[in-house]
Amino acid sequence: MTLHDVYLLSPELSLAGVGLVIILLDLVIERKGVLAALAVAGLAVPLAFSIALFGDLSAEPNEQMTGIFGTLVVDKFALFFKFLVLGVLALVIMSSVDYVSKMRHFQGEYYGLMVFSAGGMMLLAATTELISIYIALELTALPLAALAAFLRDSRSSEAGVKFLLLSAMSSAVLLYGMVLVFGFTGTTHLPEIFERLGDSMDPSASFGSPALFLGVILIVAGFGFKISSVPFQMWVPDVYEGSPTPITAYLSVASKAAGFAVILRVFYLAFGEISVDWGVLFAALSALSMTVGNMVAIAQSNIKRMLAYSTIAQAGYLMVGLAAIAARVPEGETPIGPSSILFYLGAYAVTNLAAFFAIIAITTRTGSDLISSFAGMGRRAPILALILAFSLISLTGIPPTAGFMGKLYLFSAAVKSDLVWLVVVGVVNSVLSAYYYVKVIRIMYMERPESEERVTTAYVPQLALYVSAIGILALGIFPGPLIDFAETAAAVLFL
Amino acid sequence: MLSLIVFIPLAGALVVLLLRQDSHIRAWAALVTIADLALAIVAFVMFNTGDYSKEGNMEFVERYADWIPALDIQFHFGVDGLSMPLVLLTALLGMCAVFASWKGAIFQEVGRVKEYFMWLLLLQTAVMGVFVSLDLILFFIFWELELLPMYFLISIWGSGRKQYSAMKFLVFTFLGSAFMFVGILALYFSVGTFSIVELPAAVEGAKLLIPAVSIFSLLFIAFAVKLPVWPVHTWLPDAHTDAPTAVSVMLAGVLLKMGGYGMIRIAVGIFPGTAQEYAWLLATIAVISILYGAVVTIRQTDLKRLIAFSSISHMGYVLLGISSVVGVSGAVSPVGLTGAAMQMFTHGTITGLLFLLVGMVYDKAHTRHIPDMSGLANRMPLTALVFVIAGLASLGLPGTSGFVSELLVFLGTFQVWAWMTALAVLAIVVTAGYILWTLQRVFFGPQVQRFADIKDASFVEVVPMAALVIAIMVVGIYPAIFTDVFQLGLEPIIESLQLSGAP
Numbered sequence: 001m002t003l004h005d006v007y008l009l010s011p012e013l014s015l016a017g018v019g020l021v022i023i024l025l026d027l028v029i030e031r032k033g034v035l036a037a038l039a040v041a042g043l044a045v046p047l048a049f050s051i052a053l054f055g056d057l058s059a060e061p062n063e064q065m066t067g068i069f070g071t072l073v074v075d076k077f078a079l080f081f082k083f084l085v086l087g088v089l090a091l092v093i094m095s096s097v098d099y100v101s102k103m104r105h106f107q108g109e110y111y112g113l114m115v116f117s118a119g120g121m122m123l124l125a126a127t128t129e130l131i132s133i134y135i136a137l138e139l140t141a142l143p144l145a146a147l148a149a150f151l152r153d154s155r156s157s158e159a160g161v162k163f164l165l166l167s168a169m170s171s172a173v174l175l176y177g178m179v180l181v182f183g184f185t186g187t188t189h190l191p192e193i194f195e196r197l198g199d200s201m202d203p204s205a206s207f208g209s210p211a212l213f214l215g216v217i218l219i220v221a222g223f224g225f226k227i228s229s230v231p232f233q234m235w236v237p238d239v240y241e242g243s244p245t246p247i248t249a250y251l252s253v254a255s256k257a258a259g260f261a262v263i264l265r266v267f268y269l270a271f272g273e274i275s276v277d278w279g280v281l282f283a284a285l286s287a288l289s290m291t292v293g294n295m296v297a298i299a300q301s302n303i304k305r306m307l308a309y310s311t312i313a314q315a316g317y318l319m320v321g322l323a324a325i326a327a328r329v330p331e332g333e334t335p336i337g338p339s340s341i342l343f344y345l346g347a348y349a350v351t352n353l354a355a356f357f358a359i360i361a362i363t364t365r366t367g368s369d370l371i372s373s374f375a376g377m378g379r380r381a382p383i384l385a386l387i388l389a390f391s392l393i394s395l396t397g398i399p400p401t402a403g404f405m406g407k408l409y410l411f412s413a414a415v416k417s418d419l420v421w422l423v424v425v426g427v428v429n430s431v432l433s434a435y436y437y438v439k440v441i442r443i444m445y446m447e448r449p450e451s452e453e454r455v456t457t458a459y460v461p462q463l464a465l466y467v468s469a470i471g472i473l474a475l476g477i478f479p480g481p482l483i484d485f486a487e488t489a490a491a492v493l494f495l
Numbered sequence: 496m497l498s499l500i501v502f503i504p505l506a507g508a509l510v511v512l513l514l515r516q517d518s519h520i521r522a523w524a525a526l527v528t529i530a531d532l533a534l535a536i537v538a539f540v541m542f543n544t545g546d547y548s549k550e551g552n553m554e555f556v557e558r559y560a561d562w563i564p565a566l567d568i569q570f571h572f573g574v575d576g577l578s579m580p581l582v583l584l585t586a587l588l589g590m591c592a593v594f595a596s597w598k599g600a601i602f603q604e605v606g607r608v609k610e611y612f613m614w615l616l617l618l619q620t621a622v623m624g625v626f627v628s629l630d631l632i633l634f635f636i637f638w639e640l641e642l643l644p645m646y647f648l649i650s651i652w653g654s655g656r657k658q659y660s661a662m663k664f665l666v667f668t669f670l671g672s673a674f675m676f677v678g679i680l681a682l683y684f685s686v687g688t689f690s691i692v693e694l695p696a697a698v699e700g701a702k703l704l705i706p707a708v709s710i711f712s713l714l715f716i717a718f719a720v721k722l723p724v725w726p727v728h729t730w731l732p733d734a735h736t737d738a739p740t741a742v743s744v745m746l747a748g749v750l751l752k753m754g755g756y757g758m759i760r761i762a763v764g765i766f767p768g769t770a771q772e773y774a775w776l777l778a779t780i781a782v783i784s785i786l787y788g789a790v791v792t793i794r795q796t797d798l799k800r801l802i803a804f805s806s807i808s809h810m811g812y813v814l815l816g817i818s819s820v821v822g823v824s825g826a827v828s829p830v831g832l833t834g835a836a837m838q839m840f841t842h843g844t845i846t847g848l849l850f851l852l853v854g855m856v857y858d859k860a861h862t863r864h865i866p867d868m869s870g871l872a873n874r875m876p877l878t879a880l881v882f883v884i885a886g887l888a889s890l891g892l893p894g895t896s897g898f899v900s901e902l903l904v905f906l907g908t909f910q911v912w913a914w915m916t917a918l919a920v921l922a923i924v925v926t927a928g929y930i931l932w933t934l935q936r937v938f939f940g941p942q943v944q945r946f947a948d949i950k951d952a953s954f955v956e957v958v959p960m961a962a963l964v965i966a967i968m969v970v971g972i973y974p975a976i977f978t979d980v981f982q983l984g985l986e987p988i989i990e991s992l993q994l995s996g997a998p
Contacts, residue, residue, distance in 0.1 A: 393643065398639050398640075398642065398643065398669075399635070399636040399639050399640060400636060400640065404636070404639070405563075408566065408632070409566065411676070411677075411680055412566065412680055412683070412684070415677075415680040415681055415683075415684045415704065416684050418704065420677065420681060420704065420705055423677050423680065424677055427673035427674070427676050427677055428670075428673060430669075430673060431666065431669050431670045431673050434665065434666065434669050435662075435666065438646070438662070438665060442650065442658060442662075445647070445650075445651065446650055446651060446658060478563075479563055479565075479566075480561075480562070480563050480564060480565060483563070483565040483566065484565060487565060
């Protein structure tokens, strides 16, 4: 490992440093609020390194730098996710302040584990080698399992154990798939897999060969767990419901984003040759996820469970972008599937975070996760209710919100790839989802409240809430800059 | 100019949030809508009816090409002869809606005056935006933006099964627009532009991703739900019946026109050939809507529901006028389409006025059940007089605007679909029947003791009534003021129809 390698890894290394410092300081600092402030402030270090790397990229060939024996890459794609993860992490920490202050123990560990997991997510987007992917995945998942169990009541413990077990199982499945691919090609480097596949494939068989077919299916199953796609979604509702709500928000946004990052890398870089086959696979999973997620969400009475099913549906929308593959795009044009996923991940991050932050603020005061307990919030907490309503509208995909622009971009990609049927499934699902999203709005504004007591929240979580709400509106009206960034970031997949 | 007209209500809505007293909020909303109306009138007067040199005959064009360059979406406003009168109509009814909410019987139960006027003003921005947008995505954004104000207005300040009706409205419209969304994307990726002005030429002869008829249907369904036509009309009676008065006025007056406007400008404008091919189907649905609407109307005992069902029948005329696009042996006469456009304008004023009156009667008599009412003319002569005028205009009495538009529709369509038009004309008789019968039952006949101390319309209530009566009479006596403008706007569409209709 050279000094240059250390520089390339500096965002992740410094992030891990921040996590360690917080855990150590927890031993000596009495006022735990300071820890959160330190954690957010500490994120400036990895952010600064990321910006420095971003600046150095333009001088490099293909705007790409590789290190540590080719396992680590720094390119705009990786940096896109570094910025996204850091932003999400900062917001989630800010929103946790009020929630965590009720805990008696381990507040430092709470922030520390979150930071470690973020390091894993950033690594996931920054590697093009299967073993590193696996390690980054574990680094992401283990802290999350601990965090899910953090409340130490029966539901939370169940969430933690469930997440741990199913995560381990999915990792095993993923590993098996990787082994098959390795056995078939003799390498774990994604670009090399691509080259060797090109030589040895049977173009007439689907997926090139039965072994590869099995390998790809197992890899999809492994990653499907991370992005909560149907039929690998069974852990989602229980874990989302049982975990501390800020962790649920974190899981639903950051962890999913990292999952999509690694899927894009693996499938575009290694399996580009057989994209027609996995394109169909993702189209089917996408239609399934959207439909199942939305259908089941309608019946929920607990808001966290409802949003759990909603994120399953959102994963379905995102996979529309995976189905929109290069092979179907007209000659001479660039496919926009990957960049539309990146943009949607950004739009979805601000939207879902705003929704969860409002829910955290409200449920921390009312003590109930039931949708019915949101009755009359329009009057009891005008601003929180307004932002929650706005984010639900964005999740539905009604303009002028980030969610609308995201869906516009995703579905554009699909139509361009000749997948009109999938778009029809998508928009019909949007209508379905309107039913349960709007139901919450209806209850907040039209039902009588249980009490007239005002619901307020502390200053710092409010700030996180405003930032994400402004993000929804800004991306809904001026999506241009983020779309441009997403396009340059996704360009590395087509080198 | 157009940006001002569209965004003044939005700015007004934001200011409403800062105001504290109810009376200030009302006055401010009135001021905003009056200013908007004044601007719309200025635009209408300045509107040059003789210049053909501009792209697509558009006036007051505002175009910022790099709004969202990555997706090729432009900020593009402009009006032509087709949309200009509708902008005027929206401004007029927007003002009427504010005055109709003045007394605030609806606020006695729920209050929340501030939110109410905020949503009302936002609704006006959304509808205005639909009529002036020349970029399909921008059009779609405004189209969707209208959903939420309507949903809140009906479900909070409505009556009866208000939440059911509001949700039904939302789901129907949202489903329709979901189809439109797919259609828009399919169009874009076939020809590479979202511009409503450029699309007609671009689509001609282009190779489309999916067959032209599929795109046409996707777009048409969205507009048909909005118009509404049988069999996707079922949301309308519910929404109308349970909406507060001002919202019914906006719904009947301008929201339904979004459907008709979309059909003419987008569905027919972009796919003249497909529209001609399926004109028989449009005519059939139109005739069913007209007759079905008229017959069901007779059976209504709720005054508001009665007017709502009559709207279905009357909006059928719009579709009937559109179905004349097929022309006779290659010659397409502009009369039918002009009639359809005129019908949108006149129905907006007439039915807007009727809903206003119904709301007023309900506020005073506290019932909408027709058999309970009788002899109201004795206590409220002015209201009765205006109701008679509106009723007669609705059944198409010569001298009122209703006559002009229905005559144009029938004239234009009779040459093309003689039998179907003859059937549709039957509905006029039914319309005369239910209007006159209703007038007789509600306003004439013996006076009921219960209504002995009802008062006639107050000054604030007279303002919107007077404005609409003037609009109805002016158009009835001098229709050219709008027919000429509409015809000018329809010219490019008629031309393309001639081209694709020629053998």
